[in-house]
Amino acid sequence: MADDGTFAPLCPVAASDTETVQLAHGGGGGTRTRLIERLFLEAFDNAPPARRHDGAALAIDGARLAFSTDSYVVSPLFFPGGDIGTLAVNGTVNDLAMCGARPLYLSAGFILEEGLPMATLRRVVASMKAAAQAADVTDTVRAAQFAALGAAVSPGAPATSVVLFDSTGHPVAWAGRHRVPVTLPHGELDATITPFYAVLTARRQQGPWTAGSQVLLAADSAVRVQHRSP
Secondary structure, three states, rough: OOOOOOOOOOOOOOOOOOOOOOHHHHHHHHHHHHHHHHHHHHHHHOOOOHHOOOOOOEEEEOOOEOOOOOOOOOOOOOEEEEEHHHHHHHHHHHHHOOOOOOOOOOOOOOOOEEEEEEHHHHHHHHHHHHHHHOOOOOOOHHHHHHHHHHHOOOOEEOEEEEEEEEEOOOEEEEEEOOOOOOOOOOOOOEEEEEEOOEEEEEEEEEEEEEEEEEEEEEOOOOOOOOOOOO
């Protein structure tokens, strides 16, 4: 709508050599691509950004991690089907999904305008919490369990694996290389010997959690690695 109240078609297409930031720079098309290529890639020239992905895929100490960051500005703050809170969480989680990753942690920064009603802020934060829970991002306890188990298993010991079980016997976190499924022994220590493999399994109970640690002593070549922890 024009200033005089009449309707007129408006196209937010920026000129290719504009000296000001335009709305089209955030549209995801060629205008944004040129901005990235001519400004940001020249200033921050390294491998992850050069891949032009939705996030950066990194290899750290043998683990494959994906990292993404984004910022969101929308008006109005609340719209049919969501709000700026759900948009921020789901948009960032989608970037990670496009990298083939599942979200473990989510950081958030807020730029708050003076005079913003606290009720509005509470509503946005509640939406972010719900969206993060739906995407299984806020399961920080489980993420910490994966991290702790991963630190406990040496990368140089491929025949070692550990699994953490809940009170119902369901595995909730694991680490190492798993050629034979880890089953909890009845006692603290158990040895299993078959024509195909031999394993030593230890059991430890702490509160509602039970850890099963397994060392593969020998195995036939047919017993392949079934799963490696992330």
